[in-house]
Amino acid sequence: MSWSKLKQQLEGFLSPALEGRVEYRAPGYRYLPDKSGICYISVDRRNILNMGDKTNTIRWYQTELEIKNDPDIRIPVSKEEIEAVRQAAKGPVPEDRLIIMARSRLSTEHAKELMSAQATLVKSNFIVVANKFLTTPIEESLESRDMVLNILALVDRRVGKKRILGMTEKMELKHPVVQYFYELRRGAL
Known part of the structure; x- marks a missing residue:
């Protein structure tokens, strides 16, 4: 067309x-x-x-790290995601640390998606x-x-x-x- x-x-x-x-x-x-x-x-x-x-x-973001460190991006963490991190940890981990680990995983995925979308x-x-x-x-x-x-x-x-x-x-x-x-x-x- x-x-x-x-x-x-x-x-x-x-x-x-x-x-x-x-x-x-x-x-x-x-x-x-x-x-x-x-x-x-x-x-x-x-x-x-x-x-x-x-x-x-x-x-416009230049790197994934820039996205992960952007204070304007708020990523909600669900109980299922926290539970997945708990099971992957293979040991006792404090609850607040589990939330940080889950949010880090989600922010990495989110950063990769945004960078991929920008590239297209x-x-x-x-x-x-x-x-x-x-x-x-x-x-x-x-x-x-x-x-x-x-x-x-x-x-x-x-x-x-x-x-x-x-x-x-x-x-x-x-x-x-x-x-x-x-x-x-x-x-x-």
């Missing part, structure tokens, strides 16, 4: 409150098959989904993900681990006010760019 047709279809799914504010842009085109172009999602004419832009207000943000992958978004149910896009699918679903008109307001807890574990679009959509309700 051509870029202009894909863009037209994506903008057709935008929430009415965000029409004219959110825009899909591709200022560069691919001339060589092995070279990817640039693609942005912009809000109010500012490029938001662009990892290379240092003036961007969204935080190039134009060719955006087009593949956008085509996938157009052919899959909106629920799958909301639950996906793919940041672009999450963003496209959050600005979609098929996601209503009640569902948006009920997602607050899930959004705490998402990448800052997904949180940005969540807050944008919540603010437009």
